[in-house]
Amino acid sequence: MTWTFSTDLAAYLTAARPTVAAHPVVNTTLLTVIDALERRGPHAYGDTGPLFGWWTGPDGTVDGALLHTPPFPLLLGVLPAEAVRALGGALRAEPLLTRVEGLNARAADAAAVAAAWGTPTRVAQELRLYRLGTLAAPDPAPRGRARRATEADLPLLARWTAEFNRECDLPATPSEASLRDRVSYGGFLVWEHDARPVSLAGFSRPVCAASRIGPVYTPPAERGRGYAAGVTHATVEAAHAAGATEVLLFTDLANPTSNGVYRRLGFTPVEDRLELVRA
Numbered sequence: 001m002t003w004t005f006s007t008d009l010a011a012y013l014t015a016a017r018p019t020v021a022a023h024p025v026v027n028t029t030l031l032t033v034i035d036a037l038e039r040r041g042p043h044a045y046g047d048t049g050p051l052f053g054w055w056t057g058p059d060g061t062v063d064g065a066l067l068h069t070p071p072f073p074l075l076l077g078v079l080p081a082e083a084v085r086a087l088g089g090a091l092r093a094e095p096l097l098t099r100v101e102g103l104n105a106r107a108a109d110a111a112a113v114a115a116a117w118g119t120p121t122r123v124a125q126e127l128r129l130y131r132l133g134t135l136a137a138p139d140p141a142p143r144g145r146a147r148r149a150t151e152a153d154l155p156l157l158a159r160w161t162a163e164f165n166r167e168c169d170l171p172a173t174p175s176e177a178s179l180r181d182r183v184s185y186g187g188f189l190v191w192e193h194d195a196r197p198v199s200l201a202g203f204s205r206p207v208c209a210a211s212r213i214g215p216v217y218t219p220p221a222e223r224g225r226g227y228a229a230g231v232t233h234a235t236v237e238a239a240h241a242a243g244a245t246e247v248l249l250f251t252d253l254a255n256p257t258s259n260g261v262y263r264r265l266g267f268t269p270v271e272d273r274l275e276l277v278r279a
Contacts, residue, residue, distance in 0.1 A: 001082055005053045005096045009037055012052035016065035019054075020077055024208035025131055025270060026106075027077040028248050031207040033069060040177060045069035051096055055083035071171040073102035073275055076109060084109045088116020102277035110274035120279035125169070125252060127275065128259065130267035132247040135236055138265070142226030144193035146234030148186045149200075154179055157188060160200050164217040168252065189238060191231035199227035201235040203242070211244035216258070229261050236265070 006012060013034070020027050020034070036044045043049065048070040055064035057080065064079035066087075074097075076087075091097050091113070102124065103113060114121045149157060154176065161174045182188055182202055191199040199218040203211045213235055218228045239247050249267060251259045 001058050001086070002056055003053055003083070003086060003090050003094075004056065005051060005090070005094055007049055007051055007096070009042065009050070009052065012054065012065075012067070013038075015062050016052070016054040019062050020065050021208050023078045024210040025246055025248060026129070027065075028129070028204075028210055028212050029075060029104075030065065030067060030077045031210065032204045032212060033067060033075065035205060035207050036178070036181075037069075040181065044178070046071055046172060048099075053090075055079060055086075057082075068097075068100060070099060073104045073277070074100045076103060076105035076113070078106075079109060081112075084112045085116055088113050088118070091117045091119070102275060104273060104275045107272045107274050110276050114276055121276040122279045123274055124277045125275040126254065127250045127273040128253055129270040129273065130249050130251065130262055131270050132236060132266055133268050134266050135233065136264065136266045138226055138229035138233055140226065142191070142193075142230040144191050144198065144227065144230065146189045146191050146231055148238075149183055149188035149190050151180065151183055153188070153190060153197075154183070156190070156197060157183070157200070160217050160219070161215055163219070164215040167217075185242065186238060187242075189231055189235045191227045191234070193225075193227070198222040198225075199231045201228070201231040203235050203239040203244075203247075206239065206242055206244040209244060210246040210248060211239040211242065213239070213247065213249040216249075228258075229265060232262070233265060 020030050051068040053066045054062050057063050064083045066076045068074045157179050188202045190197045201216045203213050216228050236247050
């Protein structure tokens with residue numbers, strides 16, 4: 001039983017893709033990050049190249065994986081308990097992991113890794129993964145309508161996604177290449193009222209028939225009018241049309257308003273995750 005760490009994407013895909021793809025709901029973020037790295041190259045998320053890891057069990061089968069795309073935290077997928085316990089020691093001893101400043105993992109796994117890591121940590125964010133059951137229309141329906149974003153919207157998309165990231169304390173601003181990529185498959189929708197953009201939502205390219213909604217952003221002056229619910233509903237329909245049979249999203253548990261909106265649209269909780277950072 002052992003962890004293998006590498007900077008070689010091809011080796012990671014050969015070893016770990018089957019186990020990651022076997023859990024498309026819980027491993028949704030891993031799958032979309034892998035997809036972006038394949039499509040846009042190793043610097044899709046920043047100037048520092050990614051790091052990959054996979055866990056091999058006693059029978060020689062790979063049954064867990066992680067990856068790290070700085071400046072984002074170490075991202076853990078579905079892992080057996082013995083892999084979680086061993087990761088704490090690897091974080092202390094593995095040279096390739098010295099730049100890890102935080103991790104994003106299922107809540108119980110995050111606590112176990114932190115205890116074995118032996119480094120003081122704090123909870124930076126508590127997240128909840130939701131999956132769509134039966135989609136419900138917003139009630140009351142907001143005024144306006146949704147439309148697909150085009151390249152003409154790139155300045156707006158850049159501004160609003162940057163504002164979203166600042167509000168959520170995310171460590172990076174989306175690149176123009178990432179925004180163009182999402183526009184290329186219709187992955188951003190803009191809600192307009194009186195021919196004026198008032199809200200935005202996106203969805204990830206379906207991978208293993210699963211797509212994740214996000215970001216969802218309404219400027220502060222436009223909030224409280226139901227625009228986020230309207231654009232999210234339209235974005236779910238667009239994700240289904242693009243081939244997704246599973247539609248997912250993450251919420252910040254510190255934001256009861258957004259959690260309530262998504263439940264009313266038909267999303268149900270799957271599991272909680274924690275983002276931990278060095279204290």
